Amino acid sequence: MSENSVQFITITPEEEGQRLDNFLMKWGKGVPKSHIYRIIRSGEIRINKKRADVTSRIVAGDVLRIPPIRVASPESPAVLSAVSLQNAEKIVQNLPILYEDDALLIVNKPSGLAVHGGSGISLGLIEALRIAKPQLRFLELVHRLDRDTSGILMLAKKRSALTILHEDIRNGNMDKRYIFVAHGPFTEGLGHIALKYPLHKYLLANGERRVRVEDFGQESHTVIKFLGQAQDGKSFVGEAQLRTGRTHQIRVHLQHHGYPILGDDKYGVLEMDKLVKAKRLMLHAYKLVITHPLSKEKLNISAPAPKGFEIQNKI
Structure with a gap:
C-alpha cells in the first residue's frame, strides 16, 4: 500500500462475496478499524466510481478506489526501505517466468511465498514485482494461490486483459489443473471422481479465514483423477x-x-x-489452458511438479 497516492484495486473471483469493511480490514492490516469506517462513510472509498456502503458486497471485476492511507504497522509494505527493495529484487530474481508479453505475466510461484502482503507479511509476490519492476504501470493478480501452494500464477499487465480473464474465470473458460499428494489408500478405482460439496467461508476468532462444507454454501465442483501410489507407499498422487x-x-473437498x-x-x-514426514503442502498448480485475452491465441502453460510428487515406479 502507498500512503501518498490513491490506489485502484480490482477484485478477484476469490475475493468476491465479502463485505467491503471486512475486505478493507484484511487488505489494510494496521489501519485502525475506526479509520476504515470513516473513509467508507465519507465517500472516499468508491466501487466502480460510485459511493459504497459499509455492508456492500464486493464482486469479481469491481474496481475499488482507495484514498491515501497511512498504515500503522512498521512492517507494512507501504514502507519502502532499502531492505524492502533488496528483498523484492531477490524474490523476483528467483521467480521462474513461464510466459510474458505486453498483457500477461505468468510465473511459477514457489511454496511458502504469499501472493500479497498482509497478516504480518511485509512483501508478497505482487508487491515484490511492483517494487522490482517500476516500469510496469499496471500489474494485478488474475487469481490467487494459497501461500503454501506452488505453481502457475497469472498476473495482468493491462486492465483490459484482467477484465476479460475474470470473465473467463466466471464462465468456466479456463482449464486449471493441480497435482497433489493425499493420504490414502485410494479405494475408488482408476476413474474420475466428481466432488460437488458446497463451500462456506467463515472467520476464526483471530480473523483467519477458513472454509467448510455446508448445505447452504456456494456451489463448488472439483474433478479428481487418481494418478498412482506415491513413493512413500502410504499416500497417493492425484x-x-x-x-x-x-x-x-481442492483442500476442503479432498479433506471432506x-x-x-x-x-x-x-x-x-x-x-x-x-x-510420511510431509515438509510442505503437497499441492501444485501444474497446468493452465487459456485463450489469450487480447490475441485470442490458445496458451497451454505447464509448470513441472517439484520433488515429492513422484508416483511409485514412475519417476
Whole structure:
C-alpha cells in the first residue's frame, strides 16, 4: 500500500462475496478499524466510481478506489526501505517466468511465498514485482494461490486483459489443473471422481479465514483423477481439475471426502503427516489452458511438479 497516492484495486473471483469493511480490514492490516469506517462513510472509498456502503458486497471485476492511507504497522509494505527493495529484487530474481508479453505475466510461484502482503507479511509476490519492476504501470493478480501452494500464477499487465480473464474465470473458460499428494489408500478405482460439496467461508476468532462444507454454501465442483501410489507407499498422487474457483476448494473437498492433502496445516491431519514426514503442502498448480485475452491465441502453460510428487515406479 502507498500512503501518498490513491490506489485502484480490482477484485478477484476469490475475493468476491465479502463485505467491503471486512475486505478493507484484511487488505489494510494496521489501519485502525475506526479509520476504515470513516473513509467508507465519507465517500472516499468508491466501487466502480460510485459511493459504497459499509455492508456492500464486493464482486469479481469491481474496481475499488482507495484514498491515501497511512498504515500503522512498521512492517507494512507501504514502507519502502532499502531492505524492502533488496528483498523484492531477490524474490523476483528467483521467480521462474513461464510466459510474458505486453498483457500477461505468468510465473511459477514457489511454496511458502504469499501472493500479497498482509497478516504480518511485509512483501508478497505482487508487491515484490511492483517494487522490482517500476516500469510496469499496471500489474494485478488474475487469481490467487494459497501461500503454501506452488505453481502457475497469472498476473495482468493491462486492465483490459484482467477484465476479460475474470470473465473467463466466471464462465468456466479456463482449464486449471493441480497435482497433489493425499493420504490414502485410494479405494475408488482408476476413474474420475466428481466432488460437488458446497463451500462456506467463515472467520476464526483471530480473523483467519477458513472454509467448510455446508448445505447452504456456494456451489463448488472439483474433478479428481487418481494418478498412482506415491513413493512413500502410504499416500497417493492425484490430479485435481477446478470447475469452480472457490477459496481452499481442492483442500476442503479432498479433506471432506476422506483424502486430506499432505502437509495441510489448516485441513490436514498432523499425526498422519508426521508418519510420511510431509515438509510442505503437497499441492501444485501444474497446468493452465487459456485463450489469450487480447490475441485470442490458445496458451497451454505447464509448470513441472517439484520433488515429492513422484508416483511409485514412475519417476
